[in-house]
Amino acid sequence: xxxxxxxxxxxxxxxxxxxxxxxxxxxxxxxxxxxxxxxxxxxxxxxxxxxxxxxxxxxxxxxxxxxxxxxxxxxxxxxxxxxxxxxxxxxxxxxxxxxxxxxxxxxxxxxxxxxxx
Amino acid sequence: xxxxxxxxxxxxxxxxxxxxxxxxxxxxxxxxxxxxxxxxxxxxxxxxxxxxxxxxxxxxxxxxxxxxxxxxxxxxxxxxxxxxxxxxxxxxxxxxxxxxxxxxxxxxx
Numbered sequence: 352x353x354x355x356x357x358x359x360x361x362x363x364x365x366x367x368x369x370x371x372x373x374x375x376x377x378x379x380x381x382x383x384x385x386x387x388x389x390x391x392x393x394x395x396x397x398x399x400x401x402x403x404x405x406x407x408x409x410x411x412x413x414x415x416x417x418x419x420x421x422x423x424x425x426x427x428x429x430x431x432x433x434x435x436x437x438x439x440x441x442x443x444x445x446x447x448x449x450x451x452x453x454x455x456x457x458x459x460x461x462x463x464x465x466x467x468x
Numbered sequence: 469x470x471x472x473x474x475x476x477x478x479x480x481x482x483x484x485x486x487x488x489x490x491x492x493x494x495x496x497x498x499x500x501x502x503x504x505x506x507x508x509x510x511x512x513x514x515x516x517x518x519x520x521x522x523x524x525x526x527x528x529x530x531x532x533x534x535x536x537x538x539x540x541x542x543x544x545x546x547x548x549x550x551x552x553x554x555x556x557x558x559x560x561x562x563x564x565x566x567x568x569x570x571x572x573x574x575x576x577x
Contacts, residue, residue, distance in 0.1 A: 355511075382563065393472075393555055393567030394512065407562060442511055444565075453519060454500025454559035459511035 355460035376445030384444040470495045474568035489541040491556030504555040
């Protein structure tokens with residue numbers, strides 16, 4: 352059983368460039384989440400999908416950020432016109448939503464470390 | 469707004485010295501309280517899910533407990549390999565996780 356995978360693991364870019372990250376969830380999971388984590392902080396929620404539908408976006412997700420999950424499988428997170436403040440670890444998680452009323456257990460990938468110069 | 473607060477920020481223990489990590493939460497309609505372990509440069513690794521006050525779960529040297537306002541992660545006779553950052557997170561009316569800042573645990577041999 353493979354867990355959540357993310358690609359690339361590290362990305363260095365110059366300010367103003369666009370970057371795209373990919374996440375492959377655990378195969379039977381119907382929910383996929385994106386979080387951002389900076390040094391010394393816990394992960395912060397960005398957005399999540401149930402199947403291919405994007406159900407919630409954080410106000411942290413400015414209009415330079417866009418996420419997609421075509422066909423309800425893998426997901427991409429794109430950041431346009433990167434800024435130095437975008438430097439962080441971008442984490443993807445997936446879960447299977449089954450029990451009504453109970454919180455799903457989310458399983459995380461290894462993350463993509465973004466450095467904006 | 470949902471909030472999760474963890475204390476202390478850092479904890480240094482001698483090998484074999486048991487202790488507890490605290491997580492206080494303010495979440496509307498708690499639907500789950502989660503503990504994760506995170507090693508440097510890696511993604512969080514799932515440890516436990518707790519759903520209701522009074523619930524307890526154990527795994528090796530770790531035991532997680534839940535009350536209506538707090539959760540504790542008890543570490544019994546820790547070993548150096550238990551050194552990591554331990555994250556607490558909660559989910560309420562929506563599906564997102566709200567995390568605390570984490571507790572960095574160092575266990576000296």
